[in-house]
Amino acid sequence: xxxxxxxxxxxxxxxxxxxxxxxxxxxxxxxxxxxxxxxxxxxxxxxxxxxxxxxxxxxxxxxxxxxxxxxxxxxxxxxxxxxxxxxxxxxxxxxxxxxxxxxxxxxxxxxxxxxxxxxxxxxxxxxxxxxxxxxxxxxxxxxxxxxxxxxxxxxxxxxxxxxxxxxxxxxxxxxxxxxxxxxxxxxxxxxxxxxxxxxxxxxxxxxxxxxxxxxxxxxxxxxxxxxx
Amino acid sequence: xxxxxxxxxxxxxxxxxxxxxxxxxxxxxxxxxxxxxxxxxxxxxxxxxxxxxxxxxxxxxxxxxxxxxxxxxxxxxxxxxxxxxxxxxxxxxxxxxxxxxxxxxxxxxxxxxxxxxxxxxxxxxxxxxxxxxxxxxxxxxxxxxxxxxxxxxxxxxxxxxxxxxxxxxxxxxxxxxxxxxxxxxxxxxxxxxxxxxxxxxxxxxxxxxxxxxxxxxxxxxxxxxxxxxxxxxxxxxxxxxxxxxxxxxxxxxxxxxxxxxxxxxxxxxxxxxxxxxxxxxxxxxxxxxxxxxxxxxxxxxxxxxxxxxxxxxxxxxxxxxxxxxxxxxxxxxxxxxxxxxxxxxxxxxxxxxxxxx
Numbered sequence: 001x002x003x004x005x006x007x008x009x010x011x012x013x014x015x016x017x018x019x020x021x022x023x024x025x026x027x028x029x030x031x032x033x034x035x036x037x038x039x040x041x042x043x044x045x046x047x048x049x050x051x052x053x054x055x056x057x058x059x060x061x062x063x064x065x066x067x068x069x070x071x072x073x074x075x076x077x078x079x080x081x082x083x084x085x086x087x088x089x090x091x092x093x094x095x096x097x098x099x100x101x102x103x104x105x106x107x108x109x110x111x112x113x114x115x116x117x118x119x120x121x122x123x124x125x126x127x128x129x130x131x132x133x134x135x136x137x138x139x140x141x142x143x144x145x146x147x148x149x150x151x152x153x154x155x156x157x158x159x160x161x162x163x164x165x166x167x168x169x170x171x172x173x174x175x176x177x178x179x180x181x182x183x184x185x186x187x188x189x190x191x192x193x194x195x196x197x198x199x200x201x202x203x204x205x206x207x208x209x210x211x212x213x214x215x216x217x218x219x220x221x222x223x224x225x226x227x228x
Numbered sequence: 229x230x231x232x233x234x235x236x237x238x239x240x241x242x243x244x245x246x247x248x249x250x251x252x253x254x255x256x257x258x259x260x261x262x263x264x265x266x267x268x269x270x271x272x273x274x275x276x277x278x279x280x281x282x283x284x285x286x287x288x289x290x291x292x293x294x295x296x297x298x299x300x301x302x303x304x305x306x307x308x309x310x311x312x313x314x315x316x317x318x319x320x321x322x323x324x325x326x327x328x329x330x331x332x333x334x335x336x337x338x339x340x341x342x343x344x345x346x347x348x349x350x351x352x353x354x355x356x357x358x359x360x361x362x363x364x365x366x367x368x369x370x371x372x373x374x375x376x377x378x379x380x381x382x383x384x385x386x387x388x389x390x391x392x393x394x395x396x397x398x399x400x401x402x403x404x405x406x407x408x409x410x411x412x413x414x415x416x417x418x419x420x421x422x423x424x425x426x427x428x429x430x431x432x433x434x435x436x437x438x439x440x441x442x443x444x445x446x447x448x449x450x451x452x453x454x455x456x457x458x459x460x461x462x463x464x465x466x467x468x469x470x471x472x473x474x475x476x477x478x479x480x481x482x483x484x485x486x487x488x489x490x491x492x493x494x495x496x497x498x499x500x501x502x503x504x505x506x507x508x509x510x511x512x513x514x515x516x517x518x519x520x521x522x523x524x525x526x527x528x529x530x531x532x533x534x535x536x537x538x539x540x541x542x543x544x545x546x547x548x549x550x551x552x553x554x555x556x557x558x559x560x561x562x563x564x565x566x567x568x569x570x571x572x573x574x575x576x577x578x579x580x581x582x583x584x585x
Contacts, residue, residue, distance in 0.1 A: 036330065036565030040341055044563060054342050069286060070327055073293050074565065077331050080297050081338025085311055213297035217290075225284040 004200050005057045005082075006193040007043065009035040009075045010067025010095040011117065016042040017194035018050055018057075019201065025049050026194040035074050043082070054086045059209070061200030063191050064092035065218040066117060066125035066142060072217035083212035090215040091208060093199040096127025096165075098191035100136035101198050103164045106186070112156050114182055115189075116167025116175075119144055124167040125220055128153050135198040144220040147174035152181045164189040242315035242556055245303075245339075246549025247296070249332030250324025250352050251379070252276070252283045254295040256303045257545030258314070261553050265362060267306035268546045269299040270539075274420065281412060289327035296335055303545070311343055316559045318552020321349025322568030324379075329567035337562045346559035348552045349566070353573045355547035356509040357386055359536035362550055367534040372503045374494055376518075377510030377542070378404030378421070381450045382573075383497045386507070389554055390578035395497050396448025403486055404512045406452040410482050413456075413463050414475050424479050425515050431473075431480030436462055438485040440492075448497050455485055486512075487521045494522065498531060507534045514541040555579045 004019040014035045015028035027042040047054060062079040065072045083090045099115035111131035116124045126145050129136035139153045152161050162185040168175060169187040241261035248255040257268035273291050277283045304311065319336035322329055333349065340347035357373045360366060372395075373384045381404075382397035401409070407421030416423045438458050441451040459482055466474045494506060506526070512518065513535055526533045540546055552559070557579045 036334065036567075040337060040563040040565065043341070069289070070330060073289055073327070073331055074334050076293055077296075077334035078338040078565070080293075081335040081340075082342045084297055084300070085339045085342025087311075213301075216294060219290075224286045224290075225280050227279055227281075 002201070002204060003052065003057045004059055004061055004091070004197060004204065005043065005046075005054070006061040006196040006200055007039060007075055007078065008063035008095065008098065008191050008193040008196060009039060009071040010063045010065060011071065011190045013190045013192055014038045014042065015193035016046050017192075017197055018046040018052075019197045020050055020052070024194055024197065026192070028192050028194070035071060039074065039078055054082060057086070057088060059089045059091050059200070059204055061091040061093050061196050062215060063095040063098055063193070063196055064216070065095055066119065066144070066220040067095050067191070069217070069219060072219065076215045076217050079215040080212050083215060088212070089209040090212055091200045091203045091210065092215065092218070093196040094127065094142055094218070095191040096125060096142045097129060097136055097138065097199050098195040099165050099189055100127065100129035101195040102189055102192055103162060103185060104131060104136055105195065110162035110185065112159050112161050113185070114152060114161045114163045116163065116165040118167050118170040119221060122146060123221070124150065124171065126150055126167070128161070130156055135202055142220060147171035150175065150178065152178055155181055166190070242553065243309065243313060244549045244553040244556065245314045245317045246350070246545040246547070246552055247317070247319040247332045247336045248543055248545045248548045249292040249296065249328050250320045250322070251328060251543060252288050253543040254292050254299055255543060255545035255548070256296070256299040257549040258303055258307045258309065259546060259549035259553050265546050266309070267303040268544065269302040269306065270544055271295045271299060278418065278420070283325070285325045285327055288325060289331055292328055292331040296331065314343060314345060316345055316552060316556055317347045318350050318548050319347065320352045320355065320548050321566065322352065322571040324352055324569065326567060326569045329569070330565065333567050334565045337565050340562055347562040348555050348559040350548050350551040350555065351571060351573065351576055353380060354390070354576060355551040357384065357392070357507065358551050358554060359509050359540045359547040360507050360534040362536060362540060362546055363534070365534075367505050367507050367532070370503060371505035371507050371534070372494070372497055372501060373507040373509060374490065374513070375510045376403045376490065376508070376512035378402055378408060380510060381452070383448050383493060384573065385501055385503065388578065390576045392573050392576060394574050395501070396450065396493060398450040398452060400451050400453040401456060403450070403452060403490065404510070406456050406486060407512065409456050410459050410479070413460055414479060421512065425483060425517065427476050428479040428483040428517065431476030431478070433480040433484035435477040436481035438481050440485055440489050443489055443492055448493055448500075450489065450493065452486070455482070483515070483517050487518050490518060491521050491525055495525065495529070498529070504530065505532045505534065509536060509541065511542040514538050
């Protein structure tokens with residue numbers, strides 16, 4: 001009976017989820033700049049609701065990015081602290097994958113999703129995912145790209161891409177050429193901890209067991225300092 | 229669910245983990261009153277930032293999140309302790325770079341949560357002031373503290389733990405910042421204050437008459453930006469001259485000006501406050517010329533001088549663990565990750581047990 005804790009603070013969403021043998025408990029709040037205040041109380045809340053201690057979990061999954069740099073570090077540092085103290089392995093999950101899972105979990109259950117987050121500085125974080133073997137799997141590696149240079153991979157036969165995430169709304173003009181192959185989906189869709197769970201479970205079942213110190217952000221943007 | 233920390237005379241003092249990430253040093257230490265320092269581990273990012281001409285906050289934060297747990301592992305191994313043998317967790321909660329502080333705070337609070345141990349957020353400057361108490365002969369209260377680093381220059385009357393009055397502080401640049409900027413003006417290969425001090429040892433401190441800002445004034449405040457300007461003008465004038473000896477002479481003259489100002493203000497503060505014990509803390513406190521000048525003055529005036537060991541002048545985890553141990557009464561189960569970029573030292577109070585959440 002697998003029990004996984006998941007947490008995510010990559011965007012304005014602050015969220016936590018607990019998977020226990022198919023049952024999901026979760027908390028999510030749109031709370032810009034309040035992640036440090038809300039995250040651990042949310043962890044306490046889902047564990048209390050499940051009447052579990054942290055030590056009863058098998059692993060801690062976290063949204064490793066891309067997203068807000070500070071948000072990614074809060075999730076990573078909290079995951080490190082919790083996992084180190086409770087001697088648990090960690091499972092990093094892409095936040096773009098979590099968005100694709102979130103899109104697929106909706107009523108229309110799209111099977112091909114282009115997830116975009118605004119990366120500022122005239123760029124977007126882009127992930128292209130298709131439904132395969134019970135979860136959303138990447139067609140291309142998550143990438144940082146200028147909207148005008150963004151290209152959609154070939155859509156699955158007979159299908160088309162659904163565009164989700166705020167990235168689509170921020171650069172409508174630069175992204176307009178993609179409208180032939182990408183249909184507009186929810187642009188307010190953000191990553192949530194409960195949508196990390198399918199990816200985390202797949203990693204867990206595949207035998208992934210990373211040590212606490214491996215809970216590190218994947219920023220995608222690495223040019224963040226300039227020589228004076 | 230969380231055990232309270234109650235003083236029990238029979239029990240050994242609590243074993244306190246200290247975590248420091250306020251700027252460009254990632255540091256971890258373990259301290260227990262009575263046993264002293266059990267472990268300390270530190271990684272300095274100085275080389276990482278050197279090529280950018282100053283600390284890049286985003287790079288600092290990124291490095292903290294990579295280095296912190298490996299350093300914690302190292303410290304636990306040094307001390308021969310399991311994580312469960314830590315009794316409380318102290319972390320620097322401010323002042324400092326917000327993003328950098330957040331890494332230490334988030335890790336500390338989450339670690340406290342999983343180990344079911346209380347946490348305490350420490351004031352970075354209080355930790356510096358207390359650092360000499362890690363040494364064999366700790367200063368008794370009250371004392372005067374000269375806090376001189378890359379971020380701060382202040383004179384503080386320390387009546388006891390949490391009882392601080394700031395007698396004077398810098399109106400512009402910190403002394404350490406002036407050292408760093410002068411090193412950059414002189415285009416030293418390793419543009420750090422320490423490199424400047426090394427160069428100054430070969431120079432003539434009398435060659436360039438540089439200003440001693442606020443030296444003749446009663447007030448105990450400092451100002452170093454005018455000195456920096458004078459250095460820049462001298463560099464612009466001398467750079468056209470052949471030969472390089474002027475660089476060492478300018479470095480020595482600059483250092484002498486800073487030392488003269490610091491010593492004069494210390495003398496005035498001691499006279500005004502009637503104190504005779506002086507604690508010097510912060511990175512510039514490691515400066516050889518400053519130490520020599522203070523030693524000579526202390527001999528004449530009958531002051532007692534206290535320094536942390538050289539490695540604890542700059543940022544470190546040991547002082548944070550110590551400050552946490554001294555404020556153990558305030559340690560409480562924590563769930564909120566909060567830091568303070570600005571946090572005036574004068575707002576601190578003696579430790580008081582906080583209501584538990």
